[in-house]
Each structure stands twice: as structure tokens, then as C-alpha cells.
Amino acid sequence: QSALTQPASVSGSPGQSITVSCTGTSSDVGKYNLVSWYQHHPGLAPRVIIYEGTKRPSGVSNRFSGSMSDNTASLTISGLQAEDEADYHCCSYAGNTSWVFGGGTKLTVL
Amino acid sequence: QVQLVQSGAEVKKPGASVKVSCKASGYSFNTYDMMWARQATGQGLEWMGWMNPGNGNTGYAQRFQGRVTMTRSAPISTAYMELSGLTSEDTAVYYCATYEYPYGMHVWGRGTTVTVSS
Numbered sequence: 001q002s003a004l005t006q007p008a009s010v011s012g013s014p015g016q017s018i019t020v021s022c023t024g025t026s027s028d029v030g031k032y033n034l035v036s037w038y039q040h041h042p043g044l045a046p047r048v049i050i051y052e053g054t055k056r057p058s059g060v061s062n063r064f065s066g067s068m069s070d071n072t073a074s075l076t077i078s079g080l081q082a083e084d085e086a087d088y089h090c091c092s093y094a095g096n097t098s099w100v101f102g103g104g105t106k107l108t109v110l
Numbered sequence: 111q112v113q114l115v116q117s118g119a120e121v122k123k124p125g126a127s128v129k130v131s132c133k134a135s136g137y138s139f140n141t142y143d144m145m146w147a148r149q150a151t152g153q154g155l156e157w158m159g160w161m162n163p164g165n166g167n168t169g170y171a172q173r174f175q176g177r178v179t180m181t182r183s184a185p186i187s188t189a190y191m192e193l194s195g196l197t198s199e200d201t202a203v204y205y206c207a208t209y210e211y212p213y214g215m216h217v218w219g220r221g222t223t224v225t226v227s228s
Contacts, residue, residue, distance in 0.1 A: 003154060003156075034212060034214075036214030038155070038214075043220075045205075045220045046207075046218045047218065048215060051214040089154060098172075101156060101157055102154055104149075104153070104154035
């Protein structure tokens with residue numbers, strides 16, 4: 001099972017919007033509606049910010065949104081804030097009780 | 111609140127095994143599956159496998175088959191991940207996380223650093 005493809009890094013200024021892509025295949029992202037996104041500040045525990053591709057857990061800011069198209073999932077963060085600077089990981093169910101993560105994207109808030 | 115507390119850092123020699131623990135609190139241990147993932151420096155997260163704490167059923171990523179074992183001790187609400195045949199490529203931070211369909215991995219431990227060095 002190959003890792004999902006994410007850009008290594010993205011950046012944006014405070015107040016701007018950025019989008020992180022997560023590209024898989026028709027066997028994972030494109031087949032199951034089970035993509036989740038995780039925010040990870042170094043040294044802390046990761047936390048889920050999007051599940052089922054587009055849904056936000058309670059307590060997660062509505063500045064975070066997810067979308068799905070064919071074999072690609074995307075995470076958009078609007079109104080960038082300094083606290084958003086972190087690593088972002090996508091994850092998809094891949095069938096046969098297996099899961100696959102992306103390579104992670106480092107977000108820098110300029 | 112739901113919390114996962116992992117065991118401390120480990121340093122191992124090549125060829126050895128490591129067993130990482132993950133103690134759950136704040137919920138009934140059988141409620142959620144337990145996932146394990148790892149992250150090497152400069153790399154993304156890598157899914158290793160899952161375990162159903164209720165019946166002990168497990169599923170492992172293909173690349174770890176034969177080398178990883180996930181177990182639990184229900185009386186102390188603790189899950190374990192043991193990885194054998196360690197090489198320097200297993201140097202990473204290892205995480206446990208609760209999983210609930212369809213909400214994803216909703217609570218994570220803070221990670222256990224495993225260093226493999228001769």
C-alpha cells in the first residue's frame with residue numbers, strides 16, 4: 001500500500017487561505033468516503049480536524065474545511081492564524097481493515 | 111476525559127524487540143479500537159495496525175506482518191505494541207490512538223520515542 005501524496009510544505013500569510021491536497025487511488029481515497037485529516041504540533045498529540053472527508057468534529061474551528069473529488073481529498077484553512085502553523089496529515093481507509101497516511105504537509109504561517 | 115498515556119522512551123540495539131504500552135482512561139476500554147502509527151524524523155505518519163480491545167482481534171499493515179504484535183490487558187485498560195527484529199529504520203516516534211467509525215482516530219497518545227542504535 002503506497003502512501004497518499006501530499007505536498008511537503010505550504011505557506012500563507014495571516015488572514016489568507018491555503019489548501020492542502022491529498023492524492024490517493026481508486027482503491028483508497030476514491031473508493032471509500034473515509035478520509036480524515038490530522039493537525040500535529042510537534043511534541044504534542046495529533047488531533048483529528050476532519051473526518052469522512054468533509055465533516056468537522058465538535059470543537060474544531062469552522063476555518064477548517066474538507067472536500068473530496070475523485071481520488072483527491074483537500075483540506076482548506078481559511079483566515080490563517082499563527083496557531084495554525086503545524087504539520088497536517090491525511091489518512092484514508094484502504095480496504096481489508098487497513099489504513100494509509102499521506103506523507104504529511106508542513107504549514108508555515110508567514 | 112478520554113486520555114491515552116504512553117510508556118517512556120526506549121533505546122534498543124539492532125535485532126532487539128521493543129514493547130510500547132498505551133494506558134487508556136476516561137472511557138470504557140472496549141469501546142474503541144486502538145490504532146498504532148509511527149513517524150520517523152522528517153517523514154509522515156505510517157499506519158501500523160489496529161486492535162479490538164474487546165476480543166483481541168488485530169490487523170496489521172503488510173510491511174509489518176510477522177514483526178509486530180498488538181495485545182492488551184483489559185483489567186488495566188492498557189494496549190501494547192511489540193515490534194521485533196529492530197533496525198535503524200525503526201527509529202521513530204510511535205503513537206497509539208483510539209478509533210471510532212466514522213470519526214477517525216479521535217484521541218492520540220503523545221508518542222513514545224524508540225531509538226535503534228548499536
